[in-house]
Structure formats: C-alpha cells, structure tokens
Amino acid sequence: METVDNKQVERRAFLDFSVVALLATFFGGVFYPIFRFLSPIKTRPGSMGEEKFSIPLADVPEGSAKLVRYKDLPTIIIHTEGLEVVALNAACTHLGCIVKWDDETGRLLCPCHGAVFDKFGQVKDGPAPKPLPPIDVKVEGNMIWLA
Ligand code: FES
Incomplete structure (x- = not known):
C-alpha cells in the first residue's frame, strides 16, 4: 500500500x-x-552608430574595399581603380547576408546564395531582387566621409 x-x-x-x-x-x-x-537597442562601444563617419583614405587602398559599421548598419566602402569612392549598404537584398569584396573580379559576392553585385551595387547574378542601397560618400583631403 x-x-x-x-x-x-x-x-x-x-x-x-x-x-x-x-x-x-x-x-x-x-x-x-x-x-x-x-x-x-544598445549601441556597442565603437559601433560607429553616429550620423557622420570618417575613415582615412589610406585605410581603403585603390582597388580594395573595407567593411565598416555606419549608423549601426554594415557598410562597405569601395575605392575603385578610377579613384572613385563608393559606399553601399553591405546587407544583401536577398536575405540580408553581408556581401564580401572580391579583389580578383572587382565585384561584391554574397556568401549565402551566390548573388553577385558590381562595384556600384547593381545585381549581376544570383537571386538578389534589388541593388545594394547606396550611401552618400565624399572624399575631403585624405579622409572619406559618410553622411
Ligand atoms: S542572402 Fe545574398 S544571395 Fe541570398
């Protein structure tokens, strides 16, 4: 029991x-x-979430690109071979993976599903439905400014 x-x-x-x-x-x-x-949202120290952002031009040599955080968004700054500087939101327009710069082809490649963008963010291949949004950029002296 x-x-x-x-x-x-x-x-x-x-x-x-x-x-x-x-x-x-x-x-x-x-x-x-x-x-x-x-x-x-807590901004982490050094997250660069402020309105203006600058980086030395020497940090992005000609023909290369650098990924930074601007307004707390992944942003890729591209220094093209014609000395032109372009800044784009680096989140792929397909599902949001961060695109990477390919030195050999001079294009942006998405590692997730293979989207390919040119240096101006235009879709060249893959499933991305829209170009990468541009960000206003200017070069003053030896500094690149995003604003
Ligand atoms: S997230 Fe970039 S191609 Fe799918």
Missing part, C-alpha cells in the same frame, strides 16, 4: 514539474521576443 502512494506522489510531482516547465517555455517564448522588440 505504501509503494502505491509513493508512486502516486512521484507521478504527481512529475506532472507538476511538467506543467510548470511547459508554462515557462510557453510564456518565455511569447514574452521574450516582445521584450526584445520593445527594449531599446
């Missing part, structure tokens, strides 16, 4: 634990995304 009571108590404790775990998982799954959505 006593073993039956122990089994019932164990079963009851297991059911109680299961219900609490299920409720915690449910409410955590519902409220955590809402909390994250409503909480303000």
